[in-house]
Amino acid sequence: MSLLEVTHVEKSYGDEDVLRDVSFAMDRGDVEVIVGPSGAGKSTLLRCVNRLTEIDGGTITLDGDPIHSLDVNDLRRRVGMVFQDFNLFAHRTARGNITLGLEEVLALDHATAVERADAYLDRVGLADQADSYPAELSGGQKQRVGIARALAMEPELMLFDEPTSALDPELVGEVLEVMTDLAAEGMTMLSVTHEMGFARSAADTLTVLDDGQIVERGPPEQLFENP
Numbered sequence: 001m002s003l004l005e006v007t008h009v010e011k012s013y014g015d016e017d018v019l020r021d022v023s024f025a026m027d028r029g030d031v032e033v034i035v036g037p038s039g040a041g042k043s044t045l046l047r048c049v050n051r052l053t054e055i056d057g058g059t060i061t062l063d064g065d066p067i068h069s070l071d072v073n074d075l076r077r078r079v080g081m082v083f084q085d086f087n088l089f090a091h092r093t094a095r096g097n098i099t100l101g102l103e104e105v106l107a108l109d110h111a112t113a114v115e116r117a118d119a120y121l122d123r124v125g126l127a128d129q130a131d132s133y134p135a136e137l138s139g140g141q142k143q144r145v146g147i148a149r150a151l152a153m154e155p156e157l158m159l160f161d162e163p164t165s166a167l168d169p170e171l172v173g174e175v176l177e178v179m180t181d182l183a184a185e186g187m188t189m190l191s192v193t194h195e196m197g198f199a200r201s202a203a204d205t206l207t208v209l210d211d212g213q214i215v216e217r218g219p220p221e222q223l224f225e226n227p
């Protein structure tokens with residue numbers, strides 16, 4: 001059984017059809033990159049997968065369970081999301097941004113949550129920034145906290161919505177490095193990104209979404225050869 005199955009998904013905002021009959025599946029360990037023009041529906045597709053947005057038609061299943069049948073907190077624990085604009089809480093430290101979900105969603109005790117947060121900060125190379133507030137961090141460091149926060153929930157699937165688009169060019173590499181390591185470690189990843197180097201080196205599958213429809217899908221080497 002696939003980890004994620006998206007079947008005939010439809011999504012509209014008013015009379016605008018944003019996703020039209022979108023179907024694809026991902027197995028455990030798959031790394032998929034979605035590309036396409038602005039307004040194609042890429043972000044909407046990711047948001048449907050963790051129910052930040054509800055679909056209008058079709059089905060999405062996670063490990064066989066229709067996502068609408070899951071408790072939304074349970075779904076968001078199992079599906080981690082990394083946002084373009086980081087979505088960190090400004091008044092909490094790097095560590096505090098991570099412990100929040102561990103304590104409130106997973107109900108870990110404070111000491112256990114701190115221990116786990118610090119382990120994931122270490123994993124993204126930020127062991128020495130645990131006590132820093134977002135305003136004291138670079139964009140690349142903020143995004144690595146965002147990744148650590150999602151990873152600390154120990155999700156089955158990670159969604160990345162243009163994780164490097166808000167970064168100065170010289171800070172993109174440190175985030176892609178973390179993503180490349182995760183891909184190599186077998187994390188199942190669905191990423192919207194314009195970083196073609198990452199797509200070429202790390203993705204198993206490249207999907208082109210245009211005007212709400214999948215117009216191409218296949219191994220990146222195949223799509224790069226036949227544009």
Ligand code: ADP
Pocket residue numbers: 013016018036037038039040041042043044045
């Ligand atoms: P992409 O990520 O490919 O740039 P989006 O998924 O962000 O595309 O947007 C696809 C279309 O849906 C756009 O026309 C956008 O304006 C519209 N859209 C996205 N979110 C909303 C919303 N919350 N309300 C109304 N329209 C939206």
Ligand code: ADP
Pocket residue numbers: 050052076080081082083087150
């Ligand atoms: P903001 O919350 O800063 O306004 P968005 O509008 O993109 O930014 O957030 C939409 C929703 O996403 C909010 O209700 C927020 O609580 C939720 N959210 C924040 N972080 C996560 C996460 N890691 N996974 C799922 N949902 C999240």
